[in-house]
Amino acid sequence: MNSVLGMIIAFDTDNDLREITEHRTVGAVQWGGRYRIIDFMLSNMVNSGIxxxxxxxxxxxxxxxxxxxxxxxxxxxxxxxxxxxxxxxxYSKKASPLVTGEYRGKIDALAGAVDFLQKNRADYVVVADGDIVANVPLDDVIDRHIKSGADLTMVCTKKQKNSPFTTYVELNRKKEAVDIRVGDCNEGKCKHAALGIYVMSRQYLIHMLSDCVTHNCIHFEREFLTRALMDGTVAGYLFNEYAVKIEDTFDYYRSNMDMLDKDVRNEVFKRTRPILTRIKDEAPTYYGDEADVEDCLIADGCRIEGKVKNSVLFRDVVIEKGAEVNNCIIMEGGRILTEASLRHVITDRNVIIRDGRTMMGHENYPITIAKNATV
Structure with a gap:
């Protein structure tokens, strides 16, 4: 699809992932045993010919x-x-007249790349957040956008929760947006949520960025989309398959745990639309004589000698004898030592849980341990 340019917003705006994003952006967070979250949007674009x-x-x-x-x-x-x-x-101010200084939001970031937009003479642009876990057929979204004649098309899902970070959308029978709200679903009238994927013509994006910068608008969802809704037509593309926008720790935990369900995995990881990631060669995982593993996703290079249940283990994780890990996410390089017991815990990279330690969170509020910590 040579006429389409992809733009991924790979920095954090509004979220509550606490320790997980202390050293990295959401897009760079490890996910599902071997992936990074940005892999989904990169793969969606490649699978759609972008x-x-x-x-x-x-x-x-x-x-x-x-x-x-x-x-x-x-x-x-x-x-x-x-x-x-x-x-x-x-891009300096000389190269891009829309650059105004330090990025205050997505609009400033996109305006700072206006020179890149002008040099890439694509007909259409897909602007997408880098914090989305979903296998979206962007080629179909673009085709629907072209046929609809709308100024902008936004990918929407059914409203799943109330969140101050979510953009809610009310659609009419023609699947056109009639109301867009951030953090407020208007007493349930806005029944859909924006996934963070937008399609528009390249010239329209450049025009809207210029207009927003001129009027000192910095918030993409509150100001860019609102101006698009007031001045033109915003169409909604309903995506009814599995999709999660990682806005907080619960979203991260739930999306990983969801992958333990085979039906959900098959919906996300399709043979015809593979999710690609950086390849790392590791030795197979070693299971000791006393290892007890049930319903888990386990990457290569691990050494398991204890009990692991309903958990996601990344590469090079060690579970020593007597240790118990239940409903946890253990990122790369984690060490769970003898007789330690974890339940509903997320450990970042290279975390060590010492002998005999017990930690227990809840599925709605898992305990999160920062990178390189020893507990």
């Missing part, structure tokens, strides 16, 4: 750069296209 992608960054992006690398694992290491990393201040 091979020109800009990744907008702001801060804490070293982990993201290390993960993407030259993007060959997504077939985006190409001569005339591929991934362009767009850190802050990549």
């Amino acid at each position: 091979y020109r992608v800009g990744v907008l960054m702001k801060d804490k992006y070293q982990s993201l750069i290390d993960h993407i690398g030259n993007a060959k694992d997504w077939d985006l290491s190409r001569k005339n296209s591929g991934v362009t990393l767009l850190p802050p201040y990549s």
Whole structure:
């Protein structure tokens, strides 16, 4: 799909992931045993034939750069296209007249990349957040957008929860937006939530960015979308398959636990639309004589000698004899030592839980342990 440019917002705006995003953005957070969250949007674009992608960054992006690398694992290491990393201040005021200074939000970030938008003469642009877990057929979204004649098309899902970070949408019978609200579903009248994926023409995006910057608008959902709704037509594309926008720790925990359900995994990981990630070669996982494992997702390179149930283990995790891990997410390099007991706990990378320690959270509020901590 040579006429479409992808723009991924790969920096944090509004979320509550606490310790998990202390050292990285949401898109760079490990997920599902072997992936990073940004893998979903990169894969969605590649699977839809979008091979020109800009990744907008702001801060804490070293982990993201290390993960993407030259993007060959997504077939985006190409001569005339591929991934362009767009850190802050990549474009000076001379190169981009819309740059006003430090990024205050998505509008400033997109305006700072207006030179990139102008040089890539695509007909359409897909602007997407990098915190989405979903296998979305973007090619179908683009086709629907073109046929609808709308100025902007936003991908929507059924409202799943009330959250101050969620953008709620009210659609009419023609699947056109009639109301867009952030953090307020208007007493249930807005029955859908924006997933964070928007399709529009490139010229329309550049025009709207100029208009928003001129009027000192900085919030994409509150101001950009509202102006689009007032001045034109905003269409809604209903995506009814599994989709989670990672806005808080509960979203992260729930989306990982959901993957223990085979039906959900099959809905997200499709053979015809694979979710790609950076390849790392590891030895197979070792299971000791006393290992007791039930209903888990376990990556390569682990050593398990204790009990693990209903959990997600990333690469190079060690569960020693006598240790019990139940309904937990143990990220790469985790060490759960002898007789330790964990329930509803998320450990970031390289966390060590000492002998005999007991930690218990709740499925609605799991305990989160920061990177490199020893407990």
